[in-house]
Amino acid sequence: MAAELAYDPNTNIRDIGDDYKYGFKDKEDYVFKSGRGLTPEIVESISKMKKEPQWMLDFRLNALDIFNKKPMPTWGNTKMLEDIDFENIYYYIKPSEKSEKNWEDVPEGIKKTFDRLGIPEAERKFLAGVTAQYESEVVYHSIREDLVKQGVIFLDMDSGLREHEEIVRKHFATVIPAADNKFSALNSAVWSGGSFIWVPEGVKVEIPLQAYFRINAENMGQFERTLIIAEPGSFVHYIEGCTAPIYSTDSLHSAVVELIAKPGAHIRYTTIQNWSRNVYNLVTKRAVAEANAKVEWVDGNLGSKLTMKYPAIYLTGEGATGEVLSVAFSGHDQHQDAGAKIVHAAPNTTSIVTSKSISKDGGRTSYRGLVKVYPGATGVKTSVKCDALLLDEESRSDTYPTMEIDEKDVSVEHEATVSKVGEEQLFYLMSRGLTADEAKAMVVNGFFEPFTKELPLEYAVELNRLIQLEMEGSVG
Amino acid sequence: MATPLLKIEDLHVEVDGKEILKGVNLTLNAGEVHALMGRNGSGKSTLSYVIMGHPNYKVTKGRILFKEQDINELATDERARLGLALAFQYPVAIPGVSVSNFLRATTKATRGGVDVPIKEFRKELTENMDKLGVPKDFLSRYINDGFSGGEKKRLEILQLSMLKPSVMVLDETDSGLDIDALKTVSSGINALATKETAILLITHYQRMLNYVQPDFVHVFQDGRIVASGGPELSTKLEEQGYDWVTQELTIA
Ligand SMILES: Nc1ncnc2c1ncn2[C@@H]1O[C@H](COP(=O)(O)OP(=O)(O)OP(=O)(O)O)[C@@H](O)[C@H]1O
Ligand SMILES: [Mg+2]
Numbered sequence: 001m002a003a004e005l006a007y008d009p010n011t012n013i014r015d016i017g018d019d020y021k022y023g024f025k026d027k028e029d030y031v032f033k034s035g036r037g038l039t040p041e042i043v044e045s046i047s048k049m050k051k052e053p054q055w056m057l058d059f060r061l062n063a064l065d066i067f068n069k070k071p072m073p074t075w076g077n078t079k080m081l082e083d084i085d086f087e088n089i090y091y092y093i094k095p096s097e098k099s100e101k102n103w104e105d106v107p108e109g110i111k112k113t114f115d116r117l118g119i120p121e122a123e124r125k126f127l128a129g130v131t132a133q134y135e136s137e138v139v140y141h142s143i144r145e146d147l148v149k150q151g152v153i154f155l156d157m158d159s160g161l162r163e164h165e166e167i168v169r170k171h172f173a174t175v176i177p178a179a180d181n182k183f184s185a186l187n188s189a190v191w192s193g194g195s196f197i198w199v200p201e202g203v204k205v206e207i208p209l210q211a212y213f214r215i216n217a218e219n220m221g222q223f224e225r226t227l228i229i230a231e232p233g234s235f236v237h238y239i240e241g242c243t244a245p246i247y248s249t250d251s252l253h254s255a256v257v258e259l260i261a262k263p264g265a266h267i268r269y270t271t272i273q274n275w276s277r278n279v280y281n282l283v284t285k286r287a288v289a290e291a292n293a294k295v296e297w298v299d300g301n302l303g304s305k306l307t308m309k310y311p312a313i314y315l316t317g318e319g320a321t322g323e324v325l326s327v328a329f330s331g332h333d334q335h336q337d338a339g340a341k342i343v344h345a346a347p348n349t350t351s352i353v354t355s356k357s358i359s360k361d362g363g364r365t366s367y368r369g370l371v372k373v374y375p376g377a378t379g380v381k382t383s384v385k386c387d388a389l390l391l392d393e394e395s396r397s398d399t400y401p402t403m404e405i406d407e408k409d410v411s412v413e414h415e416a417t418v419s420k421v422g423e424e425q426l427f428y429l430m431s432r433g434l435t436a437d438e439a440k441a442m443v444v445n446g447f448f449e450p451f452t453k454e455l456p457l458e459y460a461v462e463l464n465r466l467i468q469l470e471m472e473g474s475v476g
Numbered sequence: 477m478a479t480p481l482l483k484i485e486d487l488h489v490e491v492d493g494k495e496i497l498k499g500v501n502l503t504l505n506a507g508e509v510h511a512l513m514g515r516n517g518s519g520k521s522t523l524s525y526v527i528m529g530h531p532n533y534k535v536t537k538g539r540i541l542f543k544e545q546d547i548n549e550l551a552t553d554e555r556a557r558l559g560l561a562l563a564f565q566y567p568v569a570i571p572g573v574s575v576s577n578f579l580r581a582t583t584k585a586t587r588g589g590v591d592v593p594i595k596e597f598r599k600e601l602t603e604n605m606d607k608l609g610v611p612k613d614f615l616s617r618y619i620n621d622g623f624s625g626g627e628k629k630r631l632e633i634l635q636l637s638m639l640k641p642s643v644m645v646l647d648e649t650d651s652g653l654d655i656d657a658l659k660t661v662s663s664g665i666n667a668l669a670t671k672e673t674a675i676l677l678i679t680h681y682q683r684m685l686n687y688v689q690p691d692f693v694h695v696f697q698d699g700r701i702v703a704s705g706g707p708e709l710s711t712k713l714e715e716q717g718y719d720w721v722t723q724e725l726t727i728a
Contacts, residue, residue: 423532428568431528432578432635433556433585442581446572446618 022117023276025245026109026216030135032094036219037087040064043189046092050158050192053165063178063188070182073308076368077335080306084280089221089252091190093135099156106132106140114140117243119212126458129154131211133224136192147205152236153198154209157225160196167198171229175258175286175314184284187223187256194224194255199234199265208237208270208456213253215244215279221252228258230265230293237268239459243303246276250305253279259287261295263317268296272459274466275304277334283309291317291346298454299326301336302466310368312341315349322351327451329470330363330395339368339400340384344410348379355386356451358444359395360470366398371412373405383413389447390420391440441471479544480505481674482527482560482643488537489526489699496522498699499538504643504674511677511685511710514696515718520678521565523696524645528562529555542643557586561641563632565648565678569620575631576601576615579638586639604637607667609660625652633664644668645676650684662687682714695721 032049034042043064047057072081100106103120114120114132119140123130129143131154138156147154153164161168178188195211215222230236244251253275261267267287275281281304287295297311313322328336342351357365367386388397399416421443429439445452445464452460482504489497496519504510514520526533527540529552539546547555570578579601584591592600605612608630620628629649636644646665653661665688669675677690685693685707693709694701695718703709703721713721 422568424568425570427525427528427530427552428564429570429582430552431556431562431564432582432639433553434582435553435585436551438581438585439553442573442578443570446570449572449618 022243022274023246024116025247026113028217029107029109030093030095031097032092033217034090034092036090038064038089038091038190042091046190046192049094052161055169056161059173059178060189060191063185066179067182067185067189070179070185072182076308076337076366077306077364080280080335084250084252088249089219090217091221091223092192093217093220094137095134095216096137096139099138099141099159101142103140103142110134110139113214113216114212117212117214122210122458126207126456127210128205128207129209131156131195133193133211133213133222135214135216135220135222138193143209150203151200152203152205153196155196157194157196157227158192160227164196164198167229168196168227171227171258171260173258175260175288176256176284180284183254183282184256187225187254187284190221191223191225191256193222194226194257195228195238196226197228197236197238199230199236201231202233203231204235205237206235208239210239210241213240213242215251215253218247219249219251220244221254224255226255226257228267228269229260230262230267232262233264235266237270239270239272239456241272241274243274244276244279247278250278250280253281253283253304255283255285257283257285259295261287261289261293261320263291263293265290266294268298270298270300270455270459272300272302272455272463273304273307274302277303277305277331279304281307281309283307285309286312286314287322288314288316289320289322292319293317294321294323296323296325297340298451299324299338300451300463301326301328301338302470304334304336306335306337308337310339310341310370312343313351314343314345315351316345318346318348320346320349322349324353324355325451325454326355327448328355328357328365329467330357330359330365331470332361332363335364335366337366337368339366339370341370342372342382344371344373344377344380344382347377349377350381351383353382353384354450356389356448357387357397358389358391358447359397360391362392362394362396364396364398366400367416368400370402370404373407373410375406377407378409380407380410382410384415385413386416387447388416388418389444390418391444437471441468444471478506480541481543483541483544484527484538485541486538487523487526487535487540489522490534490536491522491532495536496699497526500700502676502694502701504676506642506674507671508692509669509675509677509688509690511679511690511693512696512701513679513693513710513713518696519699520696521647522699524562524565524647524676524678527645528552528560553585556639556641559642561636561639561644563629563636563644563646563649565651567620567628567632569618569622571618571621573619574616575619578619579635582635583638586641601638604634604664607660608634608637608664609657610634626654626657629653630657630661633661633668636668637664642673643676644673645678647678648680649677650679650681658684659687682710685710697721697725
């Protein structure tokens, strides 16, 4: 595939900081917008508006209680975390009356926005189903007819709860309980939107399902909730993308994503996150892989102000495999604190973590990872590899790997490298006519290639383009 | 007389405060092939880097003219786009960047920023690869990453064949090539040597000069050219080494 990716060094290069392509905003024209701040009344009204069953309202109120009691994390970028003003955030915004199945029925303004983001076009070309979430609610939703016939369920989470309450109730918050951390508690209290996917036994969804998340309002909090259940022997690939306008004050994105891969199932979850630089992105993602199941997190973190995200995989059944492949790109005043958490709770389980990060213009990246092997989990293989690339002297990268291994019969590989873009590499590329910016972008794209080649072609091209935008102006 | 393609006048160059080039004079006219020979560490690669504008090499005196234009202030990429090129003695690896993507981007960059239509590009590339005996699978491999010494040299000449520069410096392109590769790569170099181009071949041995006939041979010593002549000079060097040059210089 590498050979087919057209790298075009002459694409119009602009500084994403000044001219973030997705930074435009729409006029606010909402059905409902909560007041700022968070109260039990707001939680109740969200639940009521959604006509939820009592157990969900109880779950929310309990979670709110946990959120209020739990302290902020004492690790990560605590200074940036302290700046979050929970009182100033809008926790729920309903942009339209209902989720539409026909693109034509989506309100005009929102439709235009997603058109600009290329959503319906992408769907026609290469997706099996699409969810588009705007603020707190999914405004458009579709799935291919043949998948419906095979029994695949792909809905927004609210509809999922309404239409398949039993499946939801059985699995919801079983992988990530509300009390897991402060932000999972917050999400549990005010969650809205996100995707619900259920793949029947043995069904393989060969082309990806995609969700697109858009924040529009200033000081918005987006708290989508995604639950994917793959029954034995099934396969599904889910892709999410995110953007937001640029405001002078911050927005908060705090999702909870739970994946359940039953025996022999395979879930691949791909994220291309490209938030504007005023979004706090504090996401909890966790998967359970049962016997011989496989879960892959393919996680691309561009943009945002602070991202704290450590996709986790609990390998609970013998022979299960977990892979986390992530890239992070941090520019001026940005901190990507990302990593992975792998728990080997069964014998002969395998995990591979590959983390690649780039920092420039004083940006900061951290890898924070945990590999845990429980006693009795014999024959475990685990490999953790972190590569950091620094583009200048002011930028920074740290690695915080933790290994808790309580079993002898385990094969562990760990490798971490930090490198700088080589002067000789740049000279070589420039001696072939590429400008300094193009040369740097090429080295960076090459560094990310092990990640990019795992993406569907369209996303790979898009990611390379985004990196090129990020690279502008980085050469002194 | 036509204007020379490249003219180097009394060039002095420093690296990290140390003077390496100490007054180089050299003129390359269109249609000429020059060979540059000299001991290890005499400054040949330094000269090639300076011609290409390596940021670490500081010109303290003298100048380099490309078609009468002083290029001292020009960045490396600007020189490349003017028509200068260097085949490196030690090509560097760029992991993750495929040869085909790289060639496509650099071909565009050196041809006035205009994309060659993909079909034409492929055709041209395939022809050049066939001529140089470059296997197809090189295209999807990463630039110089895990390539053998000889493979890297082939790749350098393949690049020049695509970029079509007018002034080329080839720094020890022959080293690392096996006997058959030396022949194919030499014929590739001969194809680059046209009436419109000039080539500076840096080498230690006669063997490549048997295939690529130089019009002039220069001996480099301690940062300058100390002797110049025709093809017979390289034969003499091959037979007698550099000692006689040094001796003649001390006598003179
Ligand atoms: N950064 C540097 N600092 C100090 N000395 C340097 C530096 N770069 C090059 N030199 C020295 O400059 C001299 C010329 O080096 P150069 O690579 O140009 O030689 P060369 O003629 O190409 O040799 P060879 O035939 O071995 O390739 C050498 O003595 C080398 O050690
Ligand atoms: Mg040399």
